[in-house]
Amino acid sequence: MSFVVAIDGPAAAGKSTSARALAERLGFRYLDTGAFYRALALKAREAGTSFDDPRALFAVASDTVIDFSGAPSRAHVFLDGRDVSEEIRTPEVSEMASRVAAVPEVRRLMVQWQRAMRARGPLVGEGRDLGTVVFPDAEVKLYLDADLDTRARRRARELQARGIAAPVADVREDLARRDDRDRSRADSPLRPAGDAIVIDTSGMTPERQLEAMLDVVKTHPGCPAPGGAG
Numbered sequence: 001m002s003f004v005v006a007i008d009g010p011a012a013a014g015k016s017t018s019a020r021a022l023a024e025r026l027g028f029r030y031l032d033t034g035a036f037y038r039a040l041a042l043k044a045r046e047a048g049t050s051f052d053d054p055r056a057l058f059a060v061a062s063d064t065v066i067d068f069s070g071a072p073s074r075a076h077v078f079l080d081g082r083d084v085s086e087e088i089r090t091p092e093v094s095e096m097a098s099r100v101a102a103v104p105e106v107r108r109l110m111v112q113w114q115r116a117m118r119a120r121g122p123l124v125g126e127g128r129d130l131g132t133v134v135f136p137d138a139e140v141k142l143y144l145d146a147d148l149d150t151r152a153r154r155r156a157r158e159l160q161a162r163g164i165a166a167p168v169a170d171v172r173e174d175l176a177r178r179d180d181r182d183r184s185r186a187d188s189p190l191r192p193a194g195d196a197i198v199i200d201t202s203g204m205t206p207e208r209q210l211e212a213m214l215d216v217v218k219t220h221p222g223c224p225a226p227g228g229a230g
Helices: 015-026 033-046 056-061 091-101 104-122 130-133 148-161 168-184 206-217
Strands: 003-010 028-034 064-070 075-078 123-127 142-145 197-200
Touching: 003 015, 003 104, 003 197, 003 206, 015 028, 015 123, 015 206, 028 033, 028 064, 028 130, 033 075, 033 104, 033 123, 056 104, 064 104, 064 168, 091 123, 091 148, 091 168, 091 197, 104 123, 104 130, 123 130, 148 168, 197 206
Parallel strands: 003 123, 003 142, 028 123, 142 197
Antiparallel strands: 064 075
16 A cells, blocks of 8 residues: 555644645655545536535546646646646635535545555645545544634635635635534544644744644654655
């Protein structure tokens, strides 16, 4: 089994930025599990599927192919062969993805797809249930968190930089609603794995987040040397 670094945490805690940078530094593959749900949500919306119909959502998922390519810093997401890397990064798709992720049958199917990525070599994965469900045997488990106000400001800046109007108050409300849904769902709720190392990123720069993660990963005796991921 390939070496896995599983990074979990709520939205805007710094997971994506840190996971990409960590994968680049280590020479590992990068797995964004949230992109699975975002891509599926986009397809469901375009097909006019009701997000209140679990069976219909599972049917869409069962007839979907999602793949990734490119370096971690330039990862592309493909939905049935179509590059949807930009389309899936809107607040609307984020909200729909959280609803899709709450469907147990869909989550179980996604977990199968995500686990299959391990066969391609060592990876850094980020999401909400990697350390608890997808890769419970991951060599390294990290849980990144930050206070809600910090996360709201981060996400608002990120969206505004892409030309999306995003008042901090509205972003904060969206994040709080998503946090509640993710933490209270019956199947794979958002929580740190019992053996995860929790890192509070509230006052950290991206560079400091990366160094904190590297400090943990590099001390693992089984960690492959950079460039030796295959």
